[in-house]
Amino acid sequence: MNWNETYERLNQMLRLRTRPIALKLLAEEKMPEGAERAEGPRNLCQITALARYYGKAVYFTQEDMCCIIGSVALGFEPATPAMESGEIAEVIYKDQEAARRFVDAAYKIPPGKFKAAVVAPLGQDKVTFDPDQLIIYANTAQVDRLIQGWKWAKGERLKLDLGGEYGVCSDAIAQCHVKNSTVVVIPCWGDRLHAMALDDELILAIPGDQIDTVMHGLQKSEIPWFSNYPVMYTGINHTPIWDYEEHYLTERMLKMKKEKSNCNVY
Numbered sequence: 001m002n003w004n005e006t007y008e009r010l011n012q013m014l015r016l017r018t019r020p021i022a023l024k025l026l027a028e029e030k031m032p033e034g035a036e037r038a039e040g041p042r043n044l045c046q047i048t049a050l051a052r053y054y055g056k057a058v059y060f061t062q063e064d065m066c067c068i069i070g071s072v073a074l075g076f077e078p079a080t081p082a083m084e085s086g087e088i089a090e091v092i093y094k095d096q097e098a099a100r101r102f103v104d105a106a107y108k109i110p111p112g113k114f115k116a117a118v119v120a121p122l123g124q125d126k127v128t129f130d131p132d133q134l135i136i137y138a139n140t141a142q143v144d145r146l147i148q149g150w151k152w153a154k155g156e157r158l159k160l161d162l163g164g165e166y167g168v169c170s171d172a173i174a175q176c177h178v179k180n181s182t183v184v185v186i187p188c189w190g191d192r193l194h195a196m197a198l199d200d201e202l203i204l205a206i207p208g209d210q211i212d213t214v215m216h217g218l219q220k221s222e223i224p225w226f227s228n229y230p231v232m233y234t235g236i237n238h239t240p241i242w243d244y245e246e247h248y249l250t251e252r253m254l255k256m257k258k259e260k261s262n263c264n265v266y
Contacts, residue, residue: 001212007122013218014142014229018052019121022131023173026116033128035059035118044070044169045195048119052137053196057120067190070169074117075109106166107174133176134206135168143184143202145218145229150182152217160184167191168203176205
């Protein structure tokens with residue numbers, strides 16, 4: 001797949017604010033061509049932000065990680081005693097047992113499976129590897145279009161599984177890997193505080209072997225004025241008649257259309 005072309009196609013259909021991120025999980029510590037390391041320990045969400053905001057291809061191992069959650073979620077190391085007991089998250093839960101249940105249920109790649117990873121933005125020839133995942137930060141309308149692309153071929157429903165914490169590391173990357181399925185999650189507070197995740201953003205992660213399917217469905221499901229982006233707003237105070245989609249209309253609306261009543265048409 002030509003990742004520069006994929007970026008252009010995505011940008012044409014979705015006008016994304018920041019670049020989609022290609023992710024590769026590595027069994028051995030070997031930096032891909034064109035990548036660099038962060039200038040010091042960083043949270044995983046900061047590393048993905050370097051890719052999507054600043055166009056950097058970043059290689060990282062356990063030694064480059066700042067937040068233990070991201071390191072454990074990617075399988076770089078086993079869960080710590082503070083994670084296993086729930087102590088790490090107790091401050092935002094009723095008690096330590098509630099925190100323990102949450103941390104225990106958080107998605108984690110088995111420790112030792114991977115030793116390193118690399119992220120790179122689509123475009124500008126930065127992706128020099130076959131991605132395991134494509135990670136996209138987008139607003140709700142853009143994510144809606146991506147879900148339409150995902151379901152176009154099979155008509156399935158996308159089920160959300162999220163915790164409101166450990167967003168891009170556990171809920172997105174680890175869950176996408178464990179399930180081998182497209183996921184939609186909410187950025188966590190760490191992502192907001194340290195990595196510039198915005199109030200209107202969601203995160204969508206697509207397995208590498210499903211990217212082409214989603215892209216094809218995204219293009220095929222794009223209908224001018226109805227399911228394209230940006231949204232073509234028609235206003236609240238009017239009666240819509242979809243003049244070539246009569247099966248959408250109620251009996252009353254079909255009658256009004258037949259009588260050519262004074263309804264705004266879009």
